[in-house]
Amino acid sequence: MLRGRKVVLGVGGSVAAYKSAALARELVRRGCAVRTMLTAAAQHFVTPALFAALTGEAAATALFPVRQGDATPPPTDHVAWAAWAEAAVIAPATADLLGRMAGGLADDLLTTWLLAFPGPVVAAPAMNRHMWSHPAVQRNVARLRADGVRVLQPGFGALAAGEGEGWGRLPDAADVVSALEDVFAAGPPRPRPELPPPCPPLLRERAVVVTAGPTREPIDPVRFISNPSSGRMGYAFAEAARDMGGRVLLVSGPVALPPPAGVDVVSVTTALQMRDAVLAAAPTADLVVFAAAVADSRPAEPSATKLKKGQALEGTLSLVRNPDISAEVGAMGGRRVLVGFAAEAGAGVEEAERKLRAKGLQLVAFNDVREAGAGFGAETNRVVLVDRDGGREEIGPASKRAVAERILARAATLLP
Numbered sequence: 001m002l003r004g005r006k007v008v009l010g011v012g013g014s015v016a017a018y019k020s021a022a023l024a025r026e027l028v029r030r031g032c033a034v035r036t037m038l039t040a041a042a043q044h045f046v047t048p049a050l051f052a053a054l055t056g057e058a059a060a061t062a063l064f065p066v067r068q069g070d071a072t073p074p075p076t077d078h079v080a081w082a083a084w085a086e087a088a089v090i091a092p093a094t095a096d097l098l099g100r101m102a103g104g105l106a107d108d109l110l111t112t113w114l115l116a117f118p119g120p121v122v123a124a125p126a127m128n129r130h131m132w133s134h135p136a137v138q139r140n141v142a143r144l145r146a147d148g149v150r151v152l153q154p155g156f157g158a159l160a161a162g163e164g165e166g167w168g169r170l171p172d173a174a175d176v177v178s179a180l181e182d183v184f185a186a187g188p189p190r191p192r193p194e195l196p197p198p199c200p201p202l203l204r205e206r207a208v209v210v211t212a213g214p215t216r217e218p219i220d221p222v223r224f225i226s227n228p229s230s231g232r233m234g235y236a237f238a239e240a241a242r243d244m245g246g247r248v249l250l251v252s253g254p255v256a257l258p259p260p261a262g263v264d265v266v267s268v269t270t271a272l273q274m275r276d277a278v279l280a281a282a283p284t285a286d287l288v289v290f291a292a293a294v295a296d297s298r299p300a301e302p303s304a305t306k307l308k309k310g311q312a313l314e315g316t317l318s319l320v321r322n323p324d325i326s327a328e329v330g331a332m333g334g335r336r337v338l339v340g341f342a343a344e345a346g347a348g349v350e351e352a353e354r355k356l357r358a359k360g361l362q363l364v365a366f367n368d369v370r371e372a373g374a375g376f377g378a379e380t381n382r383v384v385l386v387d388r389d390g391g392r393e394e395i396g397p398a399s400k401r402a403v404a405e406r407i408l409a410r411a412a413t414l415l416p
């Protein structure tokens with residue numbers, strides 16, 4: 001399991017550091033390539049030369065070049081080491097080292113390297129039993145575990161001279177090895193998501209209203225007319241507008257998405273409810289994005305009780321037209337910027353241009369919902385953004401978030 005694996009062994013400053021020499025040996029015996037990093041405190045107990053001799057690999061201590069004539073090893077390229085390693089074992093993980101790791105500090109080579117290393121980390125604590133049970137240490141351990149670090153339970157037994165018995169002994173090498181085997185058995189770690197680049201604050205302090213998701217139009221208490229809108233496009237708009245500095249109100253039909261943080265959400269079910277929420281917010285809005293798939297019509301007389309088979313269900317369902325929310329806001333006039341969608345199946349971009357004028361919108365994003373990777377439920381979208389001057393801008397295929405950002409950036413240029 002461990003043959004050929006590349007492991008960095010991080011050694012902290014504890015009496016138990018001498019045991020990590022045996023651990024290094026055991027890892028080598030099992031076929032690992034082991035490079036060692038020692039903290040400054042570790043070097044009070046053990047030396048880089050010891051580990052270099054045991055592993056046949058460099059042992060590193062310094063992040064920066066040291067003064068000429070100094071006997072310490074040359075500086076280590078922590079980024080190159082991070083690319084080399086497949087796993088890290090921190091043994092002994094002292095209270096200080098755990099605290100610095102939990103705090104995300106990078107004040108020496110080992111902690112700097114750990115931040116640059118995206119792979120799995122096993123930490124084997126060793127310390128005085130009172131230190132281990134200190135709330136601060138336990139808080140750091142909980143933090144590290146939540147971050148995905150495998151912090152092993154220290155062993156029970158005789159501690160350093162004069163400390164008696166207790167929890168705090170460095171876990172046995174066999175336990176560390178088996179934790180490392182588990183790590184490799186679990187397969188490659190999930191890559192940490194790269195954070196999106198920060199959005200320019202183009203909507204700083206602007207009031208943005210976004211509609212999202214489908215609406216449901218009740219036939220009776222257990223049946224409704226709706227459509228397969230997932231709400232993803234609207235939620236992507238809400239999050240992007242928030243990240244661009246906007247104060248966002250999301251008027252959402254029923255969807256399975258969690259409410260985005262930092263966004264006010266009004267949950268609605270029917271088109272009439274969505275209309276009420278939007279009309280209440282629109283007068284003070286700078287920008288409104290109509291990303292909802294509003295049901296065009298609703299049953300004229302929804303039944304208050306569940307319809308039985310053979311009742312109206314098999315007859316003709318009489319429908320009435322829902323108000324067009326975007327057109328109503330368009331008719332309000334004012335200088336706010338209105339962005340709509342034209343999700344079409346077969347119609348051309350001209351249909352989007354027609355809707356733009358008919359509804360009084362500034363921008364309309366046309367998409368062909370029959371295309372793979374566009375429209376309902378998809379993760380991505382491809383749209384043609386039409387404007388009042390006959391301009392057509394192709395956006396995507398790209399994530400709905402990226403499409404939203406681009407459309408919002410265009411809308412921001414139209415704000416007064």
Ligand code: C5P
Nearest residue numbers: 290291292294323324325326340341342
């Ligand atoms: O359904 P239609 O293709 O006309 O929708 C185009 C745009 O109008 C979309 O942005 C949609 O959110 C909006 N709309 C609305 N209220 C409706 C119907 C559509 O706001 N009742």
